[in-house]
Amino acid sequence: MKTKSKSVNILGIETSCDETAAAVVADGRIIKSSLIASQTKLHEKYGGVVPEIASRAHLEKIYPVIAEAMAQAGVTKDDLDAIAVANQPGLTVALVVGVIAAKTLSFAWGKPLIAINHLYAHLQSAMLSEDNLELPAVALIVSGGHTCLYDCRSPLELKLLGSTIDDAAGEAFDKVAAILKLPYPGGPSIEKAAEKGNPDAIKFPRTMLSPQSLDFSFSGIKTAVLYYCRGQDMKGEDKVDSMSRQQIADIAASFQKAVIDVLLEKTHRAAEKIGAKTILLGGGVAANNELRKRLQQMCNSAAPPKKLLVAPKPYCTDNAVMVASLGYHKFKAGLFADLTLEPAAMG
Ligand code: KG4
Ligand code: ZN
Numbered sequence: 044m045k046t047k048s049k050s051v052n053i054l055g056i057e058t059s060c061d062e063t064a065a066a067v068v069a070d071g072r073i074i075k076s077s078l079i080a081s082q083t084k085l086h087e088k089y090g091g092v093v094p095e096i097a098s099r100a101h102l103e104k105i106y107p108v109i110a111e112a113m114a115q116a117g118v119t120k121d122d123l124d125a126i127a128v129a130n131q132p133g134l135t136v137a138l139v140v141g142v143i144a145a146k147t148l149s150f151a152w153g154k155p156l157i158a159i160n161h162l163y164a165h166l167q168s169a170m171l172s173e174d175n176l177e178l179p180a181v182a183l184i185v186s187g188g189h190t191c192l193y194d195c196r197s198p199l200e201l202k203l204l205g206s207t208i209d210d211a212a213g214e215a216f217d218k219v220a221a222i223l224k225l226p227y228p229g230g231p232s233i234e235k236a237a238e239k240g241n242p243d244a245i246k247f248p249r250t251m252l253s254p255q256s257l258d259f260s261f262s263g264i265k266t267a268v269l270y271y272c273r274g275q276d277m278k279g280e281d282k283v284d285s286m287s288r289q290q291i292a293d294i295a296a297s298f299q300k301a302v303i304d305v306l307l308e309k310t311h312r313a314a315e316k317i318g319a320k321t322i323l324l325g326g327g328v329a330a331n332n333e334l335r336k337r338l339q340q341m342c343n344s345a346a347p348p349k350k351l352l353v354a355p356k357p358y359c360t361d362n363a364v365m366v367a368s369l370g371y372h373k374f375k376a377g378l379f380a381d382l383t384l385e386p387a388a389m390g
Contacts, residue, residue, distance in 0.1 A: 051124045051374055052116075054148075055367025056109065058141030059133025059161045060187065061085075061092045063104040066363035067116035067123075071371030072171055075116035077357070077364045080104040087227050091217065094134045101140035109144065112363070120152040125379075127157040127370025129164060131387035132188070138386030146382050157370045158380040162189055163201055164365040165325035168354035170198060171368060177320040177350060181313045185306065185334075186326035187213035187230075190259045192313045195323060198372045204313050205257025212302055213328045215261035219268050219298050223291055224283050233295045234331050240289070240296030245271065247301040249308075257313050264301050268294060303334050307341050314349065321350045330359040 050069040057064040061082040067075040082100045086092050113119070128145035130138055149156040166182045182193040182201065190207040210218070213230055220229025225236060247267045250260040271294065272283050283291070310322060322342055328334065335353055342351040358364055373379075 051371055052118055052122050053157070053367040053370040053374060054109070054113065054123050054126045055159075055363035055365070055370055056105075056126065056128040056141045056145050057161070057164075057361055057363040057366045058101045058105065058137050059129050060137055060361060061097050061100075062361040063101045063108050063140075064361060064363035064366075065109040065112035066367045067112055067118055068364055068367035068371065071368045074364050075118065076112045077362060078108045078112040078115065079362055080108050083228060090221055090227055092134070094136050097134060098136040098140060101137055105140055105144045109148070120148075120154070123152070123154055125155040125157050125370060125374050126152075127159050127366050127373070128384075129161040129366050130158045130380075130384055131160055132389050133161055133386070135386050135388045138388075142384060142386045146384060150382060155374070156380045156382070156384060157373045157378070158384050159366045159369050159373070161366075162186075162191060163198070164369045165354070166193070166195065166201070166323055167198055167325075167369040167372075168358040168362075168365040169323040169325045169329075169352045171355065171358065171364070173352055176352075179317050179319055180321035180323050180352075181310060181317060181319040182323040182325070183306065183310050184326045185212040185324075185328035187211060187217065189326070190261070190306075192257050192309060194313075194317045198369060199376060199378070204316070205259065205309065207259040207261060208252075209260050209262040210265060212259070212261060212306065213326070215265050215302060216328065218265050219295075222265075222269055222272055222283070223294060225291075225295070230328060230331065233299055234333070236292050236295035237299045237333070238292075240292030240294070242296040242300035244293035245297040247297055249301050249304050251305065251308060255312070257309055257316070259305060259309060261302065261305075264298065268298055299331070299333060303331075303337055306334065307337060310338070311341060314345070319349060321352060323352050325354040325359065325365075327360040329354050330356050
């Protein structure tokens, strides 16, 4: 009789920005728990994440969140096979809280420690429910801090093809939302406003850089929105307060379309370059319905059609499921860290 092999339980810890998250995942895909303590309310009034506030809030929440994630999963320390933690990239003062918690528990409980790259973990979210990943894949990561294209040969083999030379896509959404005086965080606010807008109302620039370039630049479009609202010389009156809801909606929809056009064109170029069979989409901006829809259309109309794998909505923005899930692959590959592990701002 064949004996069923014991499942591998990984505790994932994520504190790279403004979410304190912990999760327990079995065998890389069975989500036993996922806890996220969001700090949105704390940063709202500053219009962006304040590193010191983030760090202090992580410190306050990290152990209760881990304890609750284990309780909800119904596991004790004895059931855990390893502890995975996002140690890069992100805000160093935020990452350090998760890293110290993970190292402490690893030492106290005698469990192996696994270091996770937060961006690779975002990609892992797109692969959560896929059994037959057809490779090679092009992976597009669009978050608040990063916009990257990767050549993906396995969950652990990623080669950077291109990235932003200035603002990240999510950062552009957040900054344009601030210009339009829409609520923080900006991405979901722009998406909501854009639903009632005309995406062809205003022709904002699409910065493609050179014809073969796989890099991104979003600062031009952000500046174009700013000039549109305040005049070319920035001396004009801020027109946003006197704009109708429809005008705001038109700006939001036109901006969103311009950003998506650029993301699609670069993803298409990358897919052609490596002969991708699959496109993977992850990161906070991957929660955007219009982006998901248009990328699906692009994949369907490719010859031959490509498979699109998108992170499920709850796992687009920062979470620890993606950390634990990628931790499983590193566990299987025997890729462990030790207690000298440090946080690193750059990935
Ligand atoms: O991945 P994430 O949670 O954090 C980072 O690793 O940066 O991404 C957060 C970013 C923010 O810029 C937020 O505005 C954006 O994702 N975002 C969205 C949407 N939901 C979140 N952008 C566009 N549309 C959305 N629905
Ligand atoms: Zn992230």
